[in-house]
Amino acid sequence: MQQRPESTDRPDNRAAGDAAVPIISLRDIRKTFHRGTLAVEVLHGLSLDIHAGEFVAIMGTSGSGKSTLMNLIGLLDRPTSGSYRFDGAEVSALGPDARALLRREAFGFIFQQYNLLPSESATANVEMPAIYAGLPRGERRSRAEMLLTKLGLGDRMDHRPTQLSGGQQQRVSIARALMNGGAVILADEPTGALDSKSGAEVMQLLHDLNDQGHTILLITHDHEVAAQAKRIVEIRDGLIISDRMQPAPEAAAPPATPPVPPKRPQRGRGSGYGLFDVTEAGRMAVQALRSNLLRTLLTLLGIIIGVASVVAMLAIGEGARKSVLDRISAMGTNLLLVRPGAPNIRRADGITATLVAEDAEAILSLPNIAAAVPEYPGSVTIRVANRDYSTVANATTADFPKAHDWPVQEGLFFNSEDVKSYAPVAVLGLTVVKNVFPDTPDPVGRYVLLNNIPFQVIGVMSAKGATPWGADQDDIIYVPLTTGTLRLFGQRYVKTITVQAEDVAKIDATQEAVRDLLIARHKTEDFQIRNMASIIATATETQNTLTILLGSIAAISLLVGGIGVMNIMLVSVTERTREIGVRMATGARRLNIMMQFNSEALAICTLGGLIGIAIGLGTVWLFATLGRPVVYSPEPVLLAFFCAFATGLLFGYLPARKAADLDPVVALAAE
Template sequence: MHPLIELRGVGRHYRLGAIEVPALVDINLSIQAGEFVAVIGQSGSGKSTLMNVLGCLDSPTVGQFLIDGQDASQLGPDELAGLRRERFGFIFQRYHLLPHMDARANAELPAVYAGASSSARRERAEALLTRLGLGERMHHKPNELSGGQQQRVSIARSLMNGGQIILADEPTGALDSQSGKEMLVLLRELNERGHTIILVTHDAHVASHAHRIIELRDGKVLRDSGTPAEHRPVDPQAKESMVWSRGSRWGRLQMQWREALQSAVQSLRGNRLRTALSMLGISIGIAAVVSILALTGAARGSIEKDVGSLMSGRIPVSRGNSQLPPGTQAQPFRPSEIEAVRALPGVKAVTVEREIQLTARHASRDAMVSVLGAEAQTLVGRKLKLVEGRYFNAMDFAATTQVAVIDEKARKALFKPGESPLGRTLLVAPQGTPAEGGAALAGTSGAAVPVGVALPLTIVGVVAPGTGGALSFGPWLGQVLTPHTTFSRKLDVRVDADQFNVLLDFTVPPAEVRKQLIYRLKALHGVEDFEAWNADEEFRKFQQITGAMALLFAGVGAISLLVGGVGVMNIMLVSVSERTREIGIRMAIGARQGDVRLQFLVEAVLLCCLGGALGVFLSWLCAQGINVAQEELRVEVSWAALGVAFAVSSVVGLVFGTVPARRAAALSPVEALTRE
């Protein structure tokens, strides 16, 4: 039968710069199951290094290290973690308990990495702590326990998964004499129950309690009393060797994630100020991105609504073409040509754009206005809505009535606030023409107004932009609409037009209507001396521009999110440095590299998600503030934005938490445990 532990020519060398320092030299040892061995030596003799090799915390530089015939010196990090988890229990001089966990949780920890169910490990931890005299203290944290009680918790932890081999590193070094005696008694009892005890000490009195003493000096075995002749392997009186029911893979994954999440929450709660500052950085980034997207989305929607309402469903046609040969003069559009266009399939109506700039006066106020010759479809073509009074009727068009409809700009320029313009007389005349005397021509009909004489118009209605958006598109000047018959006879006697709008009924595709319109007018004019542009196509180009602008603004906001992510990575790297000893403890009791990596990744993702939630709330608060401050632009944070924010938060945590997590998982258990 092979020994439980066997070392064959084991050496462990450390490199300090260009110098190689031997810590162990040609160690040959065999330890049988159930032995009580003390490794003694002065500081620097190599006893701690030997213990690290025996406990699979470190690997030898040369030689073989066998456990039950298995060569542990050739195993990888996760396989060594499995050996530590299933066979070893550690009792450290400084206890190495996790401060944020109570006694029971500290004792349970090895079983978590062994895949034990929560109820099974809780029951065993309570039984072990009760047996060790801590039944009333199992819910106390380490700082609430004495040194002896903390050492008993570490013993319970070492026995959690069975603890076939217990390595005790100076277990009495930090205890008073009475607690030290009790500790040695406990170790003897554990040995009598069948545990193999390897005690590392510099105290000869403590070493005398062991059955076998191995003395080291300068990394070599100076003396070995050997396995006592009367030694016989002892059958465990209690079933200390635990074989946990591992359950399903899904159950093990649940426990792994639950432990990682609990650890992350405890770590974040333990560093509240740092957590709050890190969350603030992420929340500012998320709030910036969500707010910018919501604000630009609202602005873009409003602008596109205005532009789309103004441009969609019509084809503007104007006199002139930049492609005409030099010297060629563009012809105006005659009434017969406009009627030919009106007869095309897919044309709902044609509105002639006849407009001049005049001076308008009411009482003591005057202003430059744009006077339009309006038709029945002008309000539809110009996307205007009647807000007060009436529009022109058939009688107005037939009798060339001197009536007018004004817009809000003209109203504000010519009337006092709150004053109704309905029924009032407005005088319009070329700029610089005296308004006096216009009243004498009020009854004139059927002839153009003589040059230098003002035309009186009775206001019958008020219109406003009908787009309903935050922005309105139209002329800079106020508008005065008068029947086109009145306009033609009293203001502009020309019958030809320089531009008109074709309103579509969408029974024929707009592109086809435009194609037929160009063909018809080109045939009538003999040359394409006009321009007819597709408003819908131009509107799609406009949408592309606004979409690009929205992405640009979102990119600017994403810079702050990137800065927040870098801050999280920095904080997590600091956390790894501060919690190196905790990482070493977890690895010593059986945590795999994947367990450590998952723990820090979950912490980073949780931190970013909390920051993302705060950022979403801040962006929602900002949107509400904007909506309260004004009514034209409605800003909303959609559920889609919430989902994207949380997804982005998770990705930021995952990306920027990877480097710290990998660094934590790559730590050597020995190096991690030696840091304070």
Template sequence: MTDALLNIKGVTRSFAAGDQQLTVLNDINLQIMRGEMIAIIGASGSGKSTLMNILGCLDKPSQGSYFINGKDTSAMDEDDLAALRREYFGFIFQRYHLLSDLSAVGNVEVPALYANEAQNTRQDKAKKLLSRLGLSDRLDHKPAQLSGGQQQRVSVARALVNGGDVILADEPTGALDSSSGAEMMKLLRELHADGHTIIIVTHDPEIAAFADRIIEIKDGEIIGDTSNASSQEPNYPKLATQQGLHQKADVNKGMNWSRYFAALKMSLIAMSNHRLRTFLTMLGIIIGIASVVSVVALGAGSQQQILDNISSMGTNTIEIKPGTGRGDRRSARVRSLTADDATALSNLPFVDSATPTVRANVAIRYSSETVSGSIQGVGTEYFRVRGYSLAQGQFFGEDSIESLEQVAVIDSNTEQELFADGDALGSVIFLGRLPVRVIGVTQALDSVSSSSDELNIWLPYTTVSGRIFRQNYVDDITVRISDNVDSDVAEQGIIDLIAMRHETVDFFTINTDTIRQNITKTSETMTLLISAIAFISLLVGGIGVMNIMLVSVTERTREIGIRMAVGARQTDIMRQFLIEAVLVCFCGGALGIGLAYLVGEVFQYSNSEFEMIYSSTSIIAAFACSTVIGIVFGFLPARNAARLNPVDALSRD
């Protein structure tokens, strides 16, 4: 007799039962030759299913040795055992154990998928096998659309798709009617005639009678080993797929991207067939990503609006004053600042506008009203520098500067003080002894640089210098910096230019952009704070993904067992669940970003003055974050799924 294909020596299998050990198999010795058709028979609880699980590498013995083609399985790791299940064994289960989400072809090609078969090749093999078994018109039907006999034939085709040298049939007719049962046994005899080694586990003597050899087991021990055939070993045909163990196991080593694409496809199918669970899983991610992106956009929009408002108030300005500092007593005697300096500064590329200023405190008189106020001689750019806008009339222009025109623009406080009827335009007021005509009234401005109850009147600086003081210098120059320029850099550029023009540093600068910078920092801090809160919600969403994925592993334990039984490696199972977790988080991230944009549209529709500014950086970070969350929080469920025992997983409902 040739060497045994399957050889069990002194195998014992025990299970923990509380503080004791329950022995299901006790010192089993069994040899099975290539091409035999064997029936393992016994009553329920006799240990026959446990023996089949050990034969099919679904379970490991507690003691003893199991050899396949002379190779000791105890020295093999989980992936090697998966390779044996995938390459040598085909399982036909009593309860069929088909994947409900896949079609008949999809179920049959699963073992070939884990064997790295090309997609076209495995689909062709699956279709041919199903057609051979009379299911050519049921290729795209899912298990729920097939009868019991048809489902069993699908499981037979799945057992054969990788060759199936050894077919392990667990109560193959137990769930079938008598007619379908007879067809199944006929099919097994045909497979036996083709050279497959058939091992049938049954409690029915009539089914066992189809076998050439009957192994009877009772209370975990073999009590009978009889033959129905001639004592001479039949000359069984050798299958073309039967090779040495090492040759076969090495075929499928290495990287194959088709498994990744197939896992992606199966993940999409699983997500599609469990839409509610998938949506609930990604809901936390959707809310978290939408919160982060919306908060960043809201912060950027708020910051921009605040900065625009600050800019309109003239706070992004630099003032140039004579002397060496605020406490310089000689500053009043320094008369080197001129209107030409302001003109030179306005030509700098980072300067938005510049204006000279000449100040005077005089009595302001209109009709019988006399008040004290601030008279400022300014350039045409002054109102832009300080952020003033008109309520009535107009500003004076360059022609007024050149002609020393006696015209004035007053603020709303002056109008209220001098003109009770509100009709200031065209009126003549006296500034000391100088009569001037009012041509404009500015809107009220809440400026950080001036008091809200101060009376202000602005004239062309040439008018004040030539007609009131008769001087050729100015008191100070105010420069407005462009919004996209660093104020410190701009300040240094201004100092360099004026120092070069004066050939000495007889001036000092006051940078009022500090307020703008402080508000920018404050808004950034608030955005960071709110983003941190939003990130916490994202973290909670990730924990929700992990929890629901853990529940999903529990719900899909039988599916995991089926995949392991047909040869899935631990890495295959982990890849499957990791891809699902990443897909859930990635799709949740995409939906979250869409929700953030929707919030922005609603916000803009309800408040047209405010705009949320979306950052591509935050969007990319959101996608990256959702992917990382899928990997991090999907790892534990995926690892738990990969570590399941195939036998335990198959026994779950």
């Protein structure tokens, strides 16, 4: 479908520079947006020429495609097909960094909502494009102050956007657009958020800029605003339906100033990456962290704790060892774990199958037995609506909460009747709930699919946390033994039997009784029994193993701190999406954005590492003062600091890359 211009009564006697190659030349531009499998073409083979020094209003109703056209002209987006030549050179296929360089040197953006950084002063907002152009700090500050003074904001340079009126904020936006020259000014509804007086002032500024030789592209839906331009291009449904010149006032004289030519990116002005970029990234990172001190301090806390724990745990072996033993003891000292163990009795598929649920019933009849719980854990996929999650289902009996001292937080655990009747019910761990019901506070009563078999959720287990070796005990689903072995796993044997002794002092005798019973039932010793009390005694004697474990726990705490940094940085990227879009629109390249956000993570981890070392050494000193044996050594300190530094690089990379990979036009549209 071809565009249908209503009229093209533009005279041939253009201003100097217009008679040459158009500064903007679009040919058969099409833009298609994809929403899943649906493709929507917004621009339908549009062609347009704009010469240097023109004042063009691109007018259309909402949804006409005018904003999409502006984004394409400003290199914030790229066409699906067609040719876009800027100042005679094809630019439609340029890569992200090349487009950023051209935006930096040729375009200035004026947005309806101003898009000023709230944490920066008016001067700092105006300076932003020059930072990415590699202009030294003193030079760019002088130019920013000159532009603000010229626009009547000489007494508002140190004010933040919240301290300025709408008209003043738009003037700051105009100054920012002119910072690198702004041969082409793209003004997107510049008066839309202003009162009539401020709007008139902004339009007068645009006229003044046009008289000085700047090419002005005004995007608007307002006929009165568009009428102030020298040329009006009207768009409807992705097509140009009218392209006409406005009649010049009788007294109007041709402008004496020639059109402002676009600059060409030069390597000396920041096209490469060097010390300047790193320094500026660090400065902006510190400024961003200072603007949200509370979040920075909370993020620092994770790194501080991690580093301090590395230093303290490696120096205070006995205290750390006691902490680990306490965690192991919390699992239960009165438990016997019966597992299949005869190496010569295996099924053809390699699975050991020597224990059955009837063995647990027989064990329950022995003296000093409080509970005997058969269990069959296996991998399953839980599905809720269109959300899938892989976890572990444990087919067991109603005595499981009693044996493991693990109560239900919400709802109920299944009972013996549910087990007997093969009831399709399930009790979820908290990690599973968080992953499959993120927006549902109480999943009890809901239905889920386990391996495509429907189960009703009747309860949610209380938080159990991680095991001493780091496994998430809350990432599990409990189902009746009969239902699970029949419908989920198709097996009648069990993988373990957990036996709870009533009196831990008699647990060794109880272990022998269980052993004798199972030998009598199986006619052979095809199982193994692990005594939790014996495990604790063995762990106490294994000093070297626990020393390694202490170091591992300290490393995990630092890892958790690093994950916290990554999480906060990801949140920061989400919250600052529009800021990222503004920085890209003013010339920031992908590496500029990556360096800024990675520098923030690195600054947090480095500072947190230094503070953590101080706290860790203080803790060691305190323990030494209290008479505990400690060993001062520089190796753990250096290791802890290196780990903190590496954590900043590693866990800052993903958020930084996410920020750098944002599409400028999408980022600018973020709320």
